[in-house]
Amino acid sequence: MNQKIALMLPAKDFASDWRRFNLVANYIAEYASYFFEHRDRAENVISSVFYELLEHMAAISRDDAGLSVRLRTQDGRVLFEISSSNPRPEALELSRKLLGVLGSADIDSLYREILEAPSTDQAQLGLTMLAHDYRARFSSTEDPSGAVTLLATIGLEELIP
Amino acid sequence: MIITGEKYNISYDALDQQVNFEGYVRTTSQADIQTIMDYLVDLHGRQNGSLRLNFRKLRYMNALGLKMIADFLVYARQADTLTVKLIGSKVIPWEEKSLASLKGVWDSVEFLVHDDHFYGSQGIIEDADFIPLLRNQTRLLWPREKPVLVAHGLREGMRVADICCGCGDVALLIARELKPGSVVGVDHSGPAIEHANRLQKEFEVRNAEFRLGDATALMMDDEQFDFVICRLSLQIFSKPEQILRELVRILRPGGRLYLTGEDYDLIVGYPNERSVRDVYEKAGSYGQQIGMDLYNGRKLYSMLLGLKMKSVRVDTIDADNTGANRPIFAEVITSWRRFSAETIGRELRISEEERQQLLAGYDAHLATIRHPHGYTKWSVVAASGEKSK
Helix, strand or coil, X not given: XXXXXXXXXXXXXXXXXXXXXXXXXXXXXXXXXXXXXXXXXXXXXXXXXXXXXXXXXXXXXXXXXXXXXXXXXXXXXXXXXXXXXXXXXXXXHHHHHHHHHHHHCCHHHHHHHHHHCCCCCHHHHHHHHHHHHCCCEXXXXXXCCCCEEEEEEEEHHHHCC | CEEECCCEEEEEECCCCEEEEEEEEXXXXXXXXXXXXXXXXXXXXCCCCEEEEEEEEEEEECHHHHHHHHHHHHHHHHHCCCEEEEEECCCCXXXXXXXXXXXXXXXXXXXXXXXHHCCCCHHHHHHCCHHHHHHHHHHHHHHHHHHHHHHCCCCCCCEEEEECCCCCHHHHHHHHHCCCCEEEEEECCHHHHHHHHHHHHHCCCCCEEEEECECCECCCCCCCEEEEEEECCHHHCCCHHHHHHHHHHHEEEEEEEEEEECCHHHEEEECCHHHHHHHHHHHHHHHHHCCXXXXXXXXXXXXXXXXXXXXXXXEEEEEECCCCHHHHHHHHHHHHHHHHHHHHHHHHCCCHHHHHHXXXXXXXXXXXXXXXXXXXXXXXXXXXXECCC
């Protein structure tokens, strides 16, 4: 897949109706699935990953933020990119910490700990599940305007039976 | 009880002690999650042996949904009264990846990929035409037949025999829900009895047992049972009197013999009423050509009187497609369609034209069921009589 798909969406739409996470994740996944050999599998994986990323980024964004969503492949990996034009500083700080933990922790133990915990930190849950079940890797960049971009990548082999 | 969300249905199938998830569980609402959790905990408290959670028709589950399943597994681990089986499909990647991960919460959890190894012989059983047919029929009939069995005299503590029990679903439901002292199921099909024994063991139904046997020569003592059942089976034998003789022999004087039978004239549908009628007349006639009597329901009263039974009672068990029954009813007709056009059709070597006509007739019936205002009803005749003292 050399093609790229990109969408720009207002964060407040997700705040007003959470069903849009499902709608957007499925739309991108179905559209992009045609670029992959195992279409059904690609669709399910892409939708599952985008759903959690969208939830995470909507949760750290102010209502007036724009979310920019991109999907592409490069060097044997699928790249999921979501930018928020206006993140909430305190949520962004927590997100930075989480990405730091995901980059260094024993993911098996961390995920098990989260699953067994009596309460749920939704922001932590989704990304840790992706790191554990889809072997996703994460990085983020911030630009001078304050916008933040979360990049998640998974191996193309995750889309092959 | 069914839980219906924005994009999902969650229902319980008593035959398999199984919770079926369908659609998408991608809610961010803690209230929705709590409703599902409460449902699972309630079901957990009402089972023996094991509880299955079947995700094969669940296209997506978000991380919050997975956490809810993990919470349920933690609850089940602490309660330590049941085993829990998670059933997924290898064609749905999230299930393969994320359900398998839940084993980390409780290593006793079994994760079964249905398409791979969900029970060793299930492929044989479920590939056989008649097993899914029987199971779907039971799903549809059981809620209506249960009160009929009670009305015909089945009571707690009785010794019950279910002859020609198939894969044992009804015998197990009787054992669990009507609390007889014992239920002995007999069938001539090895895979069916294996299946029944496996479910009996898995669900720890201690008042049920299953045996391989010939209904015309039962290895059972005389006058051993209080209530003898033979459901939807006499119709497939060309000489039902040989079975009836055995059923009466094992029944104690004063006990009741309970029979159910088909009557294809009692299957109706609207719209497409003419096509629906035509296809069952044709299927009934094909059945007759291979020795099946698909109109034997109307003869049960005479059969019981012929056996010198007293206090003969006859009822119909009416299943229709209203409410939640619509998809199950469609599954039943799909099974009949396959059984009639493929299995019986092959046996009779019907022409391609005849086969296509038959398929078109069943398709018309399926269209009736799926029509938003369509109505169809399938009535089974239930009759019982008391053995003279």
